[in-house]
Amino acid sequence: MTADPLLTLFLPVALGIIMLGLGLSLGIADFARVVKFPRPVLIGLGCQLLLLPLLCFGLTKVFGLAPALAVGLMLLAASPGGTTANLYSHLAHGDVALNITLTAVNSVIAILTMPLIVNLALMHFMTGDQAIPLQFGKVLQVFVIVLGPVAIGMWLRSRFPGFAERMQKPVKLVSALFLLLIIVLAVVKDWQTFVDYAPLVGGAALAFNLLSLAVGYYVPRLLKLSLRQAIAIGMEIGIHNGTLAIALALSPVLLNNSTMAIPAAIYSIIMFFTAALFGWWVNRAHGRQLAAEAA
Known part of the structure; x- marks a missing residue:
């Protein structure tokens, strides 16, 4: 696939705005909290970084996904939680x-x-001629594209807290629009593949989403975390940063493969409905316990 000038220009800008929005909502205290309360953070990270990639790998085999689609689903599994998880939580x-x-x-x-x-x-x-490894130079580009805007957002929040507070809402709105545009780009760029594989990838994406929510909720419960912490981890793991996965897949200077973006595009639509149903179910089933923990 040849480099598309629109994608070369648009994707880094879109991702930069989205990550800037994340930075505007973060402070040093959010990182310092790991030292004060390490157990729930370590459990959440263990689920996300270890369990999910293994489960996702199993799903690629169960559903018999084509190589590029399997890599796309693994890319999604490796992506961190999205900021929308905070709202749903x-x-x-x-x-x-x-x-x-x-x-x-x-x-x-x-x-x-x-x-x-x-x-x-x-x-x-x-196969050897299909693989485009993310070499050190490309990893460095991801580092700059992702962490650069986050650092700028955090700096703005520390220096101009009022401005950062006012900007959070409009930046989130713009981020949501960019997410929609990126999904449309991913679908349009490889429409025939999307039509051919959507039913199968949709099933794999739904299964992975439900597994993510289940792992994020039940593992913390088994390890005796509070109900509110289990809900938070469930949302964090169930709502992936699909935008980042799509951007890495489509970027002409990184993976440059629109087929790899399809799983994340479909997942990004599914997760909003399943996360809402999960929130409704857990509140209906454990409403009194949640009220007691919040008191």
């Missing part, structure tokens, strides 16, 4: 502070883990 009475901390920490760790998981997936699923 709030609506479901989860521990939003834990969400913010997990998003902050995992967004940094993902800079290292995403290239590792993607490279392993490329080596496993793609």
Whole structure:
């Protein structure tokens, strides 16, 4: 696939605005909270960084996904939680502070883990002439594109807290529009593949989404975390940063493969409905316990 000038220009700008919005909502305290309350953060990160890629790999085999689609689903599994998880966690009475901390920490760790998981997936699923490994130079580009805007957002929040507070809403709105545009780009750029594989990829994406929510909720419960913490981790793991996965897949200077963007595009639509149903179910089933924990 040849480099598309629109994608070369548009994707870094879109991703930069989205990550700037994340930075505007973060402070040093969100990272410091790991030291004060390490257990729930470590459990959440363990689920996201270890369990999910393994489960996702199993799903690619169960559904028999084509190589590029399998890599795309693994790319999604390696992506950190999205900032929308904070909103859903709030609506479901989860521990939003834990969400913010997990998003902050995992967004940094993902800079290292995403290239590792993607490279392993490329080596496993793609033949030698198909694989385009994320070499150090490309990893460095991801680092700058992702962490640069986050750092700027955090700096603005520390220096101009009032301005950062006012800007959070409009930046989130613009981010949502960019997410929609990126999904449309992903679909339009490889429409025939989308039509051919949507039913199968849709099933795999739905299964992965439900597994993500289940792992994020039940593992913390088994390890005796509070209900509010389990809800937060469930939302954090169930709502992936699909925008980042799509941007890496489509970017002409990175993976440059629109087929790899399809799983994340479909997942990004599914997750909003399943996360809402999950929040409704857990509040209906455990409403009294949540009220007691919040009191």
